[in-house]
Amino acid sequence: MPEICLAGTGGMIPLKDRWLTCLYYEHEGSAALIDCGEGTQITLAQQGLKLSRIKLLLLTHLHADHTAGLPGFLLSLGNCSRTEPLTVYLPEGGTDIIKGLLGICGFLPYELVFRELPLDRVSSFTPPELGGRISVSALPVRHSVRCLGYSLTLNRLPEFQPQKAKELDVPVTYWKRLHAGETVTLEDGRSISPEQVTLDSRSPVKVTYVTDTLPFPEIAQFAEGSDLFICEGMYGDPEKKQSMDGKGHMLMQDACRLAAAAGAKRLWLTHYSPAEEDPKRYEQELRAIFPAVTVSADGERTELK
């Protein structure tokens, strides 16, 4: 099941005890990283997360607090003896800016593959780097620059029933294909479908990550039914609302309302303003809007069951 670590929870400026917002998502030994601000490689190391497992990068947008850690991160990946290509998903039009940023990297011992995502609609894809059972969706959001929210959905296989397969005299060599959803024809001519040897399908596991945006209703639709919704909450003080509107950000209260509208199981807040010295102090009052809210700190982690 997916293991999640919110390795940083800051916005704008890295602080000595609050790194810039980024998410590490690992499933069966392969990981994706969302965003990579200055110092991300340090907090990943502090959290004991293995760079070598990261197979995929997802960038919400190109502001420095979400990308300035890329040169150091990518060089450190190279120092881990990486030779396989690394795919980087990012908003349409961003590739040249990232290539410019990486001009200080010199030689990387692996290829970078850039995949730009559209800004006029939700797009979805199933990256082979994560094993083929995790689908990723990207939602264009409303920030001062082109910006995307992401959701990662693990489409779980239904549980295989060896007992049923044995009762039907299905040889073991067919089991893996049946479990993966394939109908097979046995040597004796019988056709066996996956439903004959599995339990009912299991519900998917969905994680949604949205930051650097105004709140708007489509975010709740996008995050619908998330097992974990991770969302920015720049400030907990409602007096900051107008300033947030002007900058394309949202309050902690906005995030709670979106989580409630989405029917999310849990909400982790992140991307606090450096001026917000103790974000945790709002947690109690936020629970009145959305009870399952956590005002996260760096290193917040969970394994989704």
Next chain:
Amino acid sequence: MPEICLAGTGGMIPLKDRWLTCLYYEHEGSAALIDCGEGTQITLAQQGLKLSRIKLLLLTHLHADHTAGLPGFLLSLGNCSRTEPLTVYLPEGGTDIIKGLLGICGFLPYELVFRELPLDRVSSFTPPELGGRISVSALPVRHSVRCLGYSLTLNRLPEFQPQKAKELDVPVTYWKRLHAGETVTLEDGRSISPEQVTLDSRSPVKVTYVTDTLPFPEIAQFAEGSDLFICEGMYGDPEKKQSMDGKGHMLMQDACRLAAAAGAKRLWLTHYSPAEEDPKRYEQELRAIFPAVTVSADGERTELK
């Protein structure tokens, strides 16, 4: 007198207790910063150094461990309400790469002025940003990419003698010009030269900063007579010599020999390999080569007298 803080002492990768090598040099409220790797803005803040005082950037070379902190640093300078232009000195041919790096910055509320320095000779200049009495020299060094060492020399004014000026009946309104080295003509027609009202000239104060290079004799000439010589020492283990030669770096022992040849008053080592977990353990044996050596740690500071 110049105040110096070696805010980071690491090479290649920022570690949680060792930031990347950079030097903060302040004199009479104006400061220069040499190099700006990932996390430099954090260590400057931790050391209590004021970003707003930094008037000048000097880059030794463009490798990520010396430049990747620039986007965040420059944005934070902008957050300090800076509007005056910032001059950046760097090796010839580097401006476009730095402009590429800064593509993630968006709008900066001040102008960046790039000044490329030649790679075929020592160049010298007196940046007005530092008040006009500090001359900077740049030495091309031998690294895998174009790289410069820097020295900053404070040319001290001779001490003014008010008693002598009074004896000569020089009105106070002329004192400042005389102290600055100007010969003045008084209203009564007498000509007064600076030597008549000052003591003998004072020796300059010189700081030299050299990193990411093979050791070679011209470094000692360049650093000659430095009050403080700051030099890389990637490893203290002589068995690493061949590897350092291949990569364009030097050992702690090489730096000590250069300091001795330069007749430097003090040597601070820096730019340790991340693999060198306890650089301090070499200090005792290095004193046999150059007694006034310090195996510096982050935050090493001094005011040069």
